[in-house]
Every structure is written in C-alpha cells, then in structure tokens.
Amino acid sequence: MTGMTFGSQLRQHRLEAGQSLADLACQVHVHRTHVHHVETGKRVPSRELAEAADQALGADGRLVQAFDEEDQQRRQQAATRRTLAASLGASRKLVELADLELDELHAGVEETAVDYLGTAPGPMLHRADALRRDALSRLRDYRHGPHERSDLYVAAGRLSGILAYSALDLGDADAALEHARAAGRCAQHAGDTELLMWVRGTQSLIARFNGDYGIALDYVRDGLQYVGDVPGTGEARLLCGEVQCLANLGDSRAANRMLHMAEQARERARRPDSLAGLFEFSETKQRYYAASSLIWLNGGDDARTAAAEAQAAIGAWERMPVEKRSLDDERLCRIYLATAHVQLGEVEAAAEAMTPVLALPAEAQISWINKRAHRVGSMLAAPRYRRSPAAVDLREAIGALG
Template sequence: MTTFPELLREWRLAAHMSLADLAQRVRYDRTSLHNFETGRRPTPLSVAEAADEATGANGALVEAWNREDLQRREAAATHRVRAAALAMTRDLTALADLDIAELQDGVAITAVDYLASPPGPMMDRAHVLRGEAFERIRSGHHRPADRSDLYVAAGRLSGVLSYALLDMGDADEALEHATAAGRCAEFAGDAELAAWVAGTKSLIARFQGDYGRALEYIRDGYQWVGAGHGTGEARLRCGEAQCLANLGDSRAANQALDGAEAARERIRRPDSLEGLFGFSRAKQSYYAGSSLIWLQGGHDAERAAREALEAIALWQSGPVEERSLDDERLAHIYLATARVQLDDVEGAADALVPVLSLPVEEQISWIVKRMDRVAGMLGAPRYAGNQTATETVEQINALAA
C-alpha cells in the first residue's frame, strides 16, 4: 500500500507543483515539506489537510494520513504494554533477590555499556534497575546505612535515562529525569553526582539552544566540585566553553577550555564511576572541538580540528570501556565542520566517511542535527561549483532520507 509520504509526492507532482509551490500553498517551509515527503519527519494533520486541498486530492491525502496515524497509535499502545510487561517480568525473575551490591554493579555496568550501545536498550535496562532501587527506598527494605547508596544508584540510573531520552531527541523528558537525579544527589549528599547533574542539565539546555540558561546550570554546578576530586570541574568548564562559543565569545571559550586542562592536571582522586559518569581525556578533546566550531573559523577552527582528531585517536587507541561510539562519530562531524570553515572541502568529506554509512537506528538526534549543519555549510553559494561539496550534501541527504 502506498504510504502517506509517497502519496503526498505523487499528488504534488500530479498537480504540477514544485516543493516551493506547495510550501507557499500550505504555508510551510520547503525543507520541512521535503522531510515530510521522504518520511524523515511526521507530517502534521494541518499540512495534510492543506496539501489535500491544494493538490486536488479530494480527501485521499487526509484518508492516508488518518490511516497511518491510527496504525502508529495502535503500534505505540502495543509497544507500551509489551515493554511494561517485559520490564515487570524481568524485574520479578532477575531482580527479586538483588542486594545493594548487585544493584551497584548493575549501575556500573550500565554506565559503561551506554557508551557503545543504542539509547533504547539502555533506557529499558535503566528503568528496570531504577525500579528496584525505588522499591527498596519506598518500602524501607534496606539497612539504614544503605539508604544513601540507594539514592545514589537511583540518581545515576535517572541520569542514564536522561541521556537516553536526549539521544532520542526528547529534551523535555530528559530534563525531568535529570531533575530527579539531582534530587537523589541532594538526598544522598553526593556532591560528585550533583556536579554531574548540573553538567547534564546544561547539556540539555544547549541541545535546546538556550545557552544563557545552560551557562547558569554550569555556574551553579561549580559549588559541587572539590579540588582534585574527579573530573567534575573539567566537565563543567568544557560545558562552559560550549556555552560561551555559541554566544560568540571566542576569548572566554578558549579560556574555559584552558581552565579544563588545568582542572584535569589537579585531579588527585578518580571518578567513583566510569563510562557515562566519567570524563575521559578523549571526551575533553571532543568537547573542545564541539565548542569551537560555533565560532568564526580561523584559529578557533584550527584548534577545533586538532581537538576532534585527538579525541578520535584517543578513543580508537584507548580502553574499550572508555570508547563512546556516538561521540566518536560526532567528533568526525565536528572535524568535518572545522575543515569546511577552513575551506578544506576534501578533508571534510573524508572526515564524514565513517558516519555516512550509519543505519537509521544508530543516527542519534545529535548526529542528525550536526550533519544538517554541515550540509548547509557545504550548500553555500561559494561551493556551488565544487563537485565534492555537492556529492557530500547529496550523501548527507540520502542518509537522512
């Protein structure tokens, strides 16, 4: 059966309308209409109704939209029931006798596994484990001395959920989970977790483009970092650099990155948990690269390219448990972005090779957003006659479709 996106394109062409023509008629931008026709984004009902009238589809488009919307709703309802039932079954069979030490082991393993796993399965696992911690806290089935540890476990698992939802593109849900993680850190009196939560809330605000609020989260988080206690300060300073770079302050952004280097040199006690809750040297270089690409090129772009290359090299040569595949792929995109800013189109295309073959389930929201930006940069008029730029944009669009 013909899908709605296919039908939308068929009726537009039958009406002898370009994307720009239809965009004007339905009062939507051309890029969004292209995404609707390729199925990359769901079409709003209002657009389907307007397109139906504009193309003379006589209700065919609205009927197809309603049919697919019903199918989506039914599939979502089935998925929710199955997921809830499976989570409860696994909870009953695998976690009924879980003691606090085993729960902590589960948190630690999940934190490491997250770096190389799709967010969906990690969300499921974190939800089940957090349910065990929550039930222990609520029921009081624990020793008094374990209560703080249970809150830390629940907080870290809330942090995993926050990252998973952000990687899946839902910043609002991610912030709710991060807020819960912060409350757990407060109840447990755990400064390390509290600093991590502040950095994560800032990350969510940056995802939403609210750099002023992101900067407030960072500066609030500095109260939780102690001299030489883990990588919390280095992570926060790198987050500050991202905010400042997006706000256009090159000098302050570079100073924040230099401050992160100094904070790392002062570390005397490692993070209590690795993986998602650690901040490796590779991750620090990755943050530096992802910050400076938002400035005006030149020396900032040169440093961004160096830092992105350093991050990739460190991940590829370092311990497996520290390798974050999604971040490594994003580092390739940041490297490509910096090279475009330096007018090195060939180098940019080379940097994107590992990302252009990703299957849909591995295209997290960050990858989609950042690849769109590279495509926009390469599609600028200055590269109109550059075959490599044209081919790379086509490959990015094909990946998105």
C-alpha cells in the same frame, strides 16, 4: 538499495518499470495520492500494499523484504517510546517523594554506566528503567538496611542520569530534564557533591541541546560552587560546558581562556571519578569538547584548533578497546572535524571525515548526530560552495540522513 527507505525503493522500482503513479495505483487498488504519500514517507504502507506492489513491479520479494525491515524498526521505536513514557512516571515519583528512602539497587548500575558508551540509547533506556523500577519497588516496601540510604540514593541518581542521557540521545529534551531533576534530587538527599556536579553538567548539556545558552551557563556556575575536596573530573567537565556556551555566544577569547582553565582543572584532579563510563570525563572527552565548542566560532585559528582536537580524540578512541570507546561521541567528533574542514574550505577532507557517519544505520543516528550533521549540510549551501561538485555530493548525502 541498501539503506534506502521502502518508499524510495518503491519509487525506484516503479520508475524502472516505466509506470506512472496512476498505473501502479490501479494495480494495487489504492488512490495514486496514497502511492505518492508512501513513496515520500508521509504514509506508512500496509504489508498487503507491499506484496501487491512487489508483484506488480516484478521486484522479486525485495519490496516485501524492505517493508518487513522497516516494520520491525517501527515496532522497536514504538517500544522505546513506551518505555520512555513509563520511565518518566518513575522520575516524577522520585521528585515528588519528600522523604526518599532507597534500598539496594541491582549490581548492574556500574555495568550500565560503562556499557552506555558503546550501546544504542534505546536498549540503555530499557535497562536503566528496569533497574530503577526495582529500586522503587524496594522503596515502597522499605526493603533496605539502616545504613544503606546514602549509597542507594546515589545509585538511584546515577540511574536517573543514565535515563536523562538516553532521553536526550533519543531527541526528547523535556524528558531528559525531568530525569536529570530526579538525579539531582537524589544527589542532594545523599549529600553526594560529585554526583550533583555531574547532574548540573548534564542539565547544562540539555540546555545547550535546546539552544538555551544563558540557562546552560547558570547550571554550570551552580555546579562550580561545589568545587573543593571532590574526587574526579567534575570541575573540568563543567568548565568545558562553559566553553561550549561561550563559543556558541561568539566569544572566542573567553572560550579559549576557559579551555585553558579546564586543562588546569584536569591537572589538579588527584583522585579518579567514582564511577567509570558515562560518569567520567576522560582526556579524550575533553578534546572532544574543545572541538565541539570551537566550531561555533568564525573559523580561522579556532577551526584549525577544532580540527586538531577532533583528530586527536578520534585517534585516541580508535586505539582503545571496543568496550571503552564512546561510539556516539566518536561519530559526533567526526562531524565536528568535518565542520572545521568546511569552515577552512576543505570540502574533500570534510567528506572523508563524514564517510563513517553517513554509512550508519538509522537506529545508530541519535538526535545529536542528525542535528550536527545537518548543520554541515547548511554550511555547504553557502555561495562559496555552489560550484563545488564535492560540496553538492556531500550535502545530498547528509540530506539523506534521518
């Protein structure tokens, strides 16, 4: 029963014991409607109910264990929500301060940017928020040297950017936008064009998450005005964001033309990104963007190109050391590969691509994963797949995700 919710396990044990909802409700001293709501996930059970049901159904402690595991997850999620709410207050203060002065930030900014690639968003949210709280404390106390202001603006902006990514991965686009706005304000105060281009790309990403492709294009084009003698891969990242917009708007020709332009932009980049991890745009990430864009078109050659780009990106990540792999992007890329296979009618290949994603624990299923996986499930509901057992199985497996 690994991976099953407490409610699902309760229902399975009840059915195996041959008991109706009313039978079990009578033994645990609650109304049968309450038992039904617990089984379907509409109500959170108490531990007393779990213990009583475990004894009534002869579950030998398995139901109590399932309750304890879910209760721990609920507590962790509640702590993350509290941190997210508190971090928003800090972003608002950064935006509202007209004369922002920053002192030094903790040396962990760079480490956090790299660790983000392989760590769940919840812990990253906590770490970035703690670092930025220290920055705000130093701000209020004016604990900084006269020549440190610009560098510290950049550090605060990067931390705000990490918080934006964390919030978006947790499914809160509104919070992500506020954090990104704070990051942009810091970049402007510091006069750091590289960071400002990165922020515009992130704001475009948030708009794309919301399905606001016109707004997303505006962010991209605002960012592109800063292209010039700027280090790093910001231009390629912005152009790949434009590719995603164009593909979602159904313009295959323009999307493929922009992909070519993004490749040329990468070739023109002569200096590396100033910070690694979340703030760099690797060739592997660029392939990921190509795959994530072309799957929104009408299949055919676009789907075949998307599958090839996704497979190349996955292979590159698999060859990297664990600390350099972007695990969430790698998992999403498997969904994009599966999407392309479904568009091409290759359901078995889609199921194979999705297998590692379907095995993820609940805490690793970030909002992007659920959103994109359920699109695959919707595609499998098309009439052409109604008589395909493999399609039915894959659709049901996707439906079990959070």
